[in-house]
Amino acid sequence: MRRTSTAWPHISLCTLIGLGALAGCGAEGDLSDSQSDDFNRRGNDERNRQPRNPAALPGTDMTAFEAGLEAFAEAETIEDGLGPTFNENGCGTCHTSPVVGGSGDQIERRFGRMQDGAFYAFDLDEENQGGTLRQLFSNERYRMGNASCRIPVETEPPTANVRNVGRRTQPLFGLGLVDALPDSFFDALAAAQPTAIRGIAQRVRVTLPDPRDPSQSVGSLRVGRFGWKGLVPTLLVFSGDAYDNEMGITTQSCFRGTSVLEFAMENHPNNVTAPNGCNGGDLAPSQPPGVAEVPEWTDDAVGPCTGGRTEIQDDLLLFTTFMERLAPPAREQPRDRRAAQRIERGEQVFSGIGCAGCHVTSTFRTPANPYNGVPGNFAFRPYSDFLVHDMGSLGDGIGQTGDPAAQTRLMRTQPLWGARFNPFYLHDGRARDIQSAILEHAGQGAASRSSFRSLSRDDQAALIEFVRSL
Numbered sequence: 001m002r003r004t005s006t007a008w009p010h011i012s013l014c015t016l017i018g019l020g021a022l023a024g025c026g027a028e029g030d031l032s033d034s035q036s037d038d039f040n041r042r043g044n045d046e047r048n049r050q051p052r053n054p055a056a057l058p059g060t061d062m063t064a065f066e067a068g069l070e071a072f073a074e075a076e077t078i079e080d081g082l083g084p085t086f087n088e089n090g091c092g093t094c095h096t097s098p099v100v101g102g103s104g105d106q107i108e109r110r111f112g113r114m115q116d117g118a119f120y121a122f123d124l125d126e127e128n129q130g131g132t133l134r135q136l137f138s139n140e141r142y143r144m145g146n147a148s149c150r151i152p153v154e155t156e157p158p159t160a161n162v163r164n165v166g167r168r169t170q171p172l173f174g175l176g177l178v179d180a181l182p183d184s185f186f187d188a189l190a191a192a193q194p195t196a197i198r199g200i201a202q203r204v205r206v207t208l209p210d211p212r213d214p215s216q217s218v219g220s221l222r223v224g225r226f227g228w229k230g231l232v233p234t235l236l237v238f239s240g241d242a243y244d245n246e247m248g249i250t251t252q253s254c255f256r257g258t259s260v261l262e263f264a265m266e267n268h269p270n271n272v273t274a275p276n277g278c279n280g281g282d283l284a285p286s287q288p289p290g291v292a293e294v295p296e297w298t299d300d301a302v303g304p305c306t307g308g309r310t311e312i313q314d315d316l317l318l319f320t321t322f323m324e325r326l327a328p329p330a331r332e333q334p335r336d337r338r339a340a341q342r343i344e345r346g347e348q349v350f351s352g353i354g355c356a357g358c359h360v361t362s363t364f365r366t367p368a369n370p371y372n373g374v375p376g377n378f379a380f381r382p383y384s385d386f387l388v389h390d391m392g393s394l395g396d397g398i399g400q401t402g403d404p405a406a407q408t409r410l411m412r413t414q415p416l417w418g419a420r421f422n423p424f425y426l427h428d429g430r431a432r433d434i435q436s437a438i439l440e441h442a443g444q445g446a447a448s449r450s451s452f453r454s455l456s457r458d459d460q461a462a463l464i465e466f467v468r469s470l
């Protein structure tokens with residue numbers, strides 16, 4: 001929690017004053033230039049070593065990036081508003097591997113009920129448990145004045161029949177580039193896919209619009225490209241969502257005179273509010289009374305939204321700035337010529353058996369003037385279409401209330417860049433290595449899994465080496 005006021009940092013010196021030819025402004029270079037040249041500039045010995053700090057995209061205002069990194073890495077306390085329930089105390093406590101902003105070994109838990117062909121997310125009046133996420137920790141016991149307060153840990157209700165579903169921490173490198181892509185880009189990817197494996201560019205509501213993008217407003221639609229289920233449209237929305245749902249830190253922002261309360265309400269264990277006199281479940285000061293736009297227990301609020309005011313809560317700005325400026329992971333350099341040849345062979349096999357249908361190998365490019373200030377015309381290769389696919393038995397069975405079973409099986413193609421840094425694989429971390437991850441593909445991924453099975457051992461190994469090199 002930071003009390004200073006922050007604004008969107010200026011985009012970059014390069015973009016603003018057109019110094020495209022200066023060192024560090026090479027946004028238009030080819031892939032080897034543009035993908036985190038910080039990694040590439042190291043000497044031979046160091047080349048494949050893990051960097052200690054995350055690299056930033058070219059043209060990044062490093063002061064703003066470091067302020068974002070600091071906020072992202074900060075551990076919050078009950079006095080800052082952590083809880084009443086939470087999964088961890090900082091973004092950077094989960095996103096750790098191999099550096100802050102990466103994947104991690106935390107696995108969250110969700111539950112729900114499938115009944116008469118429809119999913120129930122335990123979020124309506126009847127049996128309302130506050131949704132499908134079961135936070136793993138609570139503020140337990142604390143003192144508030146004379147009151148001794150107790151917040152229990154959330155439990156799964158006995159009437160749930162989809163239980164203990166895992167969600168692994170995802171890496172965040174390069175996602176600012178993905179955020180910059182227009183919806184039409186994803187529509188075109190879907191249209192180009194063979195019908196048997198065609199993904200869906202899933203439109204979701206933008207609950208907290210990004211003031212830098214004139215096409216976003218409260219409730220407008222955008223392709224959901226983030227999260228295992230592809231249900232989150234922007235890094236800004238993810239910031240508000242994760243601060244609230246992972247950490248229990250609630251925020252209020254103003255957008256063109258509207259108070260955005262999507263992330264302003266605390267999650268209570270099994271939807272049972274904290275006892276009276278317990279400050280709403282944590283020890284952050286309550287909001288001053290008499291401001292209709294701000295609920296009493298919102299932890300960090302910007303205040304009244306009168307006069308058409310637009311202001312995004314400052315922590316959310318900081319998290320977003322940090323994430324959107326994270327450079328993509330650099331490819332691993334092969335040890336020798338033989339390794340290079342095997343990786344090349346692996347790439348051919350990868351495409352040959354249909355992996356590239358979803359983990360597309362084509363080069364993406366940001367628009368000329370991205371709304372979020374990442375470099376324009378920037379080339380990158382995430383090895384994902386960011387679409388959701390019916391993954392059959394690999395689907396996690398979690399949906400939103402009313403969803404049919406097929407909807408609950410939809411999973412977003414996980415990007416493969418930097419996959420070698422993940423402690424384990426797939427949405428619930430069930431796979432310890434890349435081979436096991438491939439063998440779990442089902443539904444729209446079943447055909448390529450079968451083709452993988454029938455490859456020679458050599459070709460299987462080459463394919464895995466290729467994936468490990470990304």
Ligand code: HEC
Pocket residue numbers: 087088089090091092093094095106107108167168169170171172175225226227228229235238239242243246247319323
């Ligand atoms: C308890 C561990 C944990 C904490 C704390 C946490 N995350 Fe995450 N993060 C995850 C998990 C798990 C996922 C996958 C979520 C899902 O799809 O259900 C994720 C996914 C994401 C994604 C989507 C990545 C992608 O590939 O689409 C973003 C963005 C993100 N987190 C940002 C944040 C920010 C910002 C914070 C702090 C406010 C934060 N996270 C705190 C565990 C965590």
Ligand code: HEC
Pocket residue numbers: 197350353354355356357358359389391394395396411412413414415416419422424425426427428434437438441444445448449452467
């Ligand atoms: C129909 C689309 C589709 C095809 C085809 C496909 N994948 Fe995937 N892949 C996905 C989706 C979706 C996920 C995430 C699934 C999950 O965890 O629930 C995924 C996850 C993965 C992962 C785990 C990544 C991580 O970080 O957890 C690896 C590795 C992978 N795929 C490799 C491959 C390979 C190799 C092939 C070809 C044999 C392939 N995939 C074919 C859609 C596809």
